Amino acid sequence: MTELTELGVKAIRDGVAAGDFTAREVAEAHNTAVAAGGALNAFIVTTPDHALAAAEKVDAARAAGKQLGAMAGVPIGMKDLFATQGVQTTAASHILEGFTPEYESTVSQNLWSAGAGMLGKLNLDQFAMGSSNETSYFGNVISPWRHKDGGNADLAPGGSSGGSSAVVAARIAPAATGTDTGGSIRQPAAFTGICGIKPTYGRCSRWGVVAFASSLDQAGPMARSVEDCAIMLGAMAGFDPKDSTSLDLPVPEWEANLSADLRGKKVGVPKEYRMEGTDPEILDSWERGKEWLRDAGAEVVDISLPHTKYALPAYYIIAPAEASSNLARYDGVRYGLRELPDGAGLQDMYAATRAAGFGDEVKRRILIGTYVLSAGFYDAYYNQAQRVRTLIARDFEKAWAQCDVILAPTTPTAAFALGDKMDDPLAMYLNDVFAVPASLAGLPAMSVPAMLNGNGLPLGLQLIGKAFDEQGVLNAGLAIQQRAAFDAQPEKWW
Amino acid sequence: MSSYRIQGATGEWEVVIGLEVHAQVTSNAKLFSGASTEFGAEPNTQVSLIDAAMPGMLPVPNRECIRQAVRTGMAIEAVINRWSRFDRKNYFYADLPQGYQISQLYHPLVGEGSLTIEADEKAGIPQDKVIGVERIHVEQDAGKLMHDQHPTMSYVDLNRCGVALMEIVSRPDMRSPAEAGAYVRKLRTILRYVGSCDGNMEEGSMRADVNVSVRRPGEELGIRTETKNVNSVRFVMQTIEYEARRQVDLIEDGGTVVQETRLFDPNTGTTRSMRSKEDAHDYRYFPDPDLLPLELDDAFLEECRASLPELPDAKRRRYVEELGLSDYNAAVLTAEVETFARFETLLAETAKRLGKSEKDAATQVANWSLSVAPGVMNALGDEANPAHATAEAQAAILQMQTAGEISGGQAKEIFEIVLKTGREPAEIAETEGLKQQSDTGAIEAEIDKVLAANADKVEEYRGGKDKLFGFFVGQTMKATQGKANPAVVNELLKAKLG
Structure with missing residues (x-):
């Protein structure tokens, strides 16, 4: 029998349902892999008992002849941005260290209700702010991938969902939750050779997810195949009356409607994504992607998204603006860290608590956000950025007259070494350049692995779809997956 | 300005x-x-x-x-x-x-x-x-x-x-x-x-x-x-x-x-x-x-619009224009929700009992609500139980008063007992003897006695001293212990004094 940790979501679910192995066996195998994977620093806390308890419930349900959920018997990693009842939830910050919620986020609850179990809470960039998982209070996550030249430099697993990408790529978890504000699912998926989809804004409830930028934050699955993403997204999504921005729409049967037959479909290729400084190998992967989609029956057409170059600056105004307000609640008054120097008054306590509790990148974004919302600057920055956001959404609207789905690179480069960009925030922010437009427009977008570069590192291709058309994205992703036949794995060194 | x-x-x-x-x-x-x-x-x-x-x-x-x-x-x-x-x-x-x-x-x-x-x-x-x-x-x-x-x-x-x-x-x-x-x-x-x-x-x-x-x-x-x-x-x-x-x-x-x-x-x-x-x-x-x-x-x-009640300005205008109340009474009655609510309930009940339109009963009910009833209540202080001041009880009092069965003073006395005890106004009037006499025969007899006993004053009156009319009314009321219907007394006196 294949190692259970080699199996994906679909294979585990079907194998458990068929009685090929028990959910408990699956949970134990993954718990063992979690315990052995400490060198990756992917987990902030591990929860082997949670995984076992969920598995036992599934095994009991199966024994009783009950119908099993869409994720029955699948142990997953939970990004530590989702509130989990009774399990520490930190957003990888010191300010929330030790915070144990008395409530369960809607998305995680949906997953448990579908029969999934939790292996642990995954490390991430602090408050999901970062593209390399280097801003976590709990240390860097190290990518399971290494350069094939034998260089031992630790590589970035991407961010902010870096714990998620690392464990899925390393076969420690078959799947993990991610959240994507400006690429935080797609970029780490691309860096680690796995799939990840950010659905249409509003598909997955934000209730119980520690907020970064409310108008952009969206949860989604990260797994090793398009099918697994379709299954897991189906379990995560759904209308939630507790989230005013939740989409009141039925969840489509994504898994059942998967089809790699793209005849009659048009794939748009935006000329503005051919940016200076993009790695030639990335451009090469893009060319291959076009070929694969043509091979699947699609027609590839050139399109223009003229405001693309304004997306990144607009994003880095809107997201910090919202974050500066969203993070005001971490003040030392009610929960989390409280720093109370001798003789401190209320303002002193705020200052000391927030100075000690937030990392540099979080502070940087709070400062930027506070600045762009200030009297006298609001119109020039925040309002202007919102106008740009409208124009970017309009670019996509116009594009849909010409195509059904858009193909683009996910990132401008392959994974970089940890430490490479930490001194240069702008270079770091540039990593999100291809990811951010779809976030600003609230569109579904996915990264699927395409190939390895000359250094033996994975490169991802991005598919962006119309609002609510996750199916179109998944289907195009499936067509690429079938033709790319990406089966590379990181060599185990941990 | x-x-x-x-x-x-x-x-x-x-x-x-x-x-x-x-x-x-x-x-x-x-x-x-x-x-x-x-x-x-x-x-x-x-x-x-x-x-x-x-x-x-x-x-x-x-x-x-x-x-x-x-x-x-x-x-x-x-x-x-x-x-x-x-x-x-x-x-x-x-x-x-x-x-x-x-x-x-x-x-x-x-x-x-x-x-x-x-x-x-x-x-x-x-x-x-x-x-x-x-x-x-x-x-x-x-x-x-x-x-x-x-x-x-x-x-x-x-x-x-x-x-x-x-x-x-x-x-x-x-x-x-x-x-x-x-x-x-x-x-x-x-x-x-x-x-x-x-x-x-x-x-x-x-x-x-x-x-x-x-x-x-x-x-x-x-x-x-x-x-x-x-x-x-x-x-x-x-x-x-x-x-x-x-x-x-x-x-x-x-x-x-x-x-x-x-x-x-x-x-x-x-x-x-x-x-x-x-x-x-x-x-x-x-x-x-x-x-x-x-x-x-x-x-x-x-739905929001349909659920709006009659608003203060409109209500006040209606009280003046349709119910014929004075500006002052209308203003006071419409100032508070509780006040107009009590007034409107009492008005409806009283009009029903009297078989009158609300317009015809309004002034009487307004006077009762704004001066008579509060006066009695205030005088009683803690002895009064406001819960006893039901629209039914007050309307019953007003009905008896309108019918001439009780005087204004008796109405107050009855209301006082109602407030203290919650007893029925009709029963109080009966039991406590708080009823006016409208029996012309009996009142006539009393008047005759008064006139006989004050023959000198009758002379003066007839000689042009009109003011003495009040004296005869007073004497008659005193003789009947205040129970005679003043309207009947007036009528009979006028007839007898010529």
Whole structure:
């Protein structure tokens, strides 16, 4: 029998349902892999008992002849941005260290209700702010991938969902939750050779997810195949009356409607994504992607998204603006860290608590956000950025007259070494350049692995779809997956 | 025009007043959470995860709060904005868990409207005056800090945190403390009619931020100060009096008024500076990304409109024009919801019993409601049980009085017993002998005795001393122990005295 940790979501679910192995066996195998994977620093806390308890419930349900959920018997990693009842939830910050919620986020609850179990809470960039998982209070996550030249430099697993990408790529978890504000699912998926989809804004409830930028934050699955993403997204999504921005729409049967037959479909290729400084190998992967989609029956057409170059600056105004307000609640008054120097008054306590509790990148974004919302600057920055956001959404609207789905690179480069960009925030922010437009427009977008570069590192291709058309994205992703036949794995060194 | 002026050393000054009234919306749950809004609960027992701003919590608007604010807007004939939006007002304070208040700055729910304050000569309001309302928006209340629980720490009670408030912003249309007082009272009346706020200022359900500036009559507006959280009509008026005088004195002494936020001290009737414009917060308002814009559809607006009761001005007009009441009676009867509700119930019951139209019974019921009944109640004090003052009992008394069965004095006596005991008026009249005699035979006999005993006075009367008629009436009433129907006595006396 294949190692259970080699199996994906679909294979585990079907194998458990068929009685090929028990959910408990699956949970134990993954718990063992979690315990052995400490060198990756992917987990902030591990929860082997949670995984076992969920598995036992599934095994009991199966024994009783009950119908099993869409994720029955699948142990997953939970990004530590989702509130989990009774399990520490930190957003990888010191300010929330030790915070144990008395409530369960809607998305995680949906997953448990579908029969999934939790292996642990995954490390991430602090408050999901970062593209390399280097801003976590709990240390860097190290990518399971290494350069094939034998260089031992630790590589970035991407961010902010870096714990998620690392464990899925390393076969420690078959799947993990991610959240994507400006690429935080797609970029780490691309860096680690796995799939990840950010659905249409509003598909997955934000209730119980520690907020970064409310108008952009969206949860989604990260797994090793398009099918697994379709299954897991189906379990995560759904209308939630507790989230005013939740989409009141039925969840489509994504898994059942998967089809790699793209005849009659048009794939748009935006000329503005051919940016200076993009790695030639990335451009090469893009060319291959076009070929694969043509091979699947699609027609590839050139399109223009003229405001693309304004997306990144607009994003880095809107997201910090919202974050500066969203993070005001971490003040030392009610929960989390409280720093109370001798003789401190209320303002002193705020200052000391927030100075000690937030990392540099979080502070940087709070400062930027506070600045762009200030009297006298609001119109020039925040309002202007919102106008740009409208124009970017309009670019996509116009594009849909010409195509059904858009193909683009996910990132401008392959994974970089940890430490490479930490001194240069702008270079770091540039990593999100291809990811951010779809976030600003609230569109579904996915990264699927395409190939390895000359250094033996994975490169991802991005598919962006119309609002609510996750199916179109998944289907195009499936067509690429079938033709790319990406089966590379990181060599185990941990 | 108000003639209210501050007499300064250098001449007259006019006061310009605008009010921002914060009214707590009557609803069971808070604006964005399901927590209860009941007053007086133990600290921190009415706090949801949302109110405490736990990580990942999201606001969901409470439809009833929006509905009440829309109905309030309709009651002051304001523009209702079908599209409005919530903004965040960012600042740090321990009573504000989110670190921002969800409010509406850029696109309020309710736009321009107005209300009318009534002429009140005594108060220096010579005629009715329309006061503009610039807007009404909805927002969250904050929690409460308690500084007296611990020697070195402050405690926070989040029960009020997140409760829905309407902020009702007037135009700077008021020119005297009396006008401001009348505005707050009128607004309170309207809110209570609509049922959107209980108007209870002691419990903090209504409080006002008072904007005051002074100027030479007819000149440009002066610099204003804003005195926060004034919680009674009297204090609003005191704030204005104090602020206007302070500003005039300041200017006349060569100083300038500073735009600032001030606090009212009820113990001294004075205000003091809280913070000046220079240290004013930059609230960094921006649209709340957790909430979609509020869009109101026709059905919702129609329901809001259809559910509005008859409003104070309309009711008052109807009392005068249709029920024939005096302006004064109409004004008093319509000032409070409880008053008109009692009046209308009693009027309906009395008209039914008398077989009259409400119009024909209205004046009698108004007089009873406004002078007779309160007089009896007040005289009894604690002995009276107001629960016994049912519409049925009072209508029964009025019915007996109208039929001539009892006199006005007997009506009061019967009502007194009703208030003390809850007994039936008819039974009281019977048992206690509180009935008038209308039996002409018996009264005639008494009159004859009176006339016989006072033959000299009869002569004088017949000789032209008309005033003695009252004497004969009095003697007859005395002889019948006050039980004779005065109308019958008058009639018979007139006939006999020729």
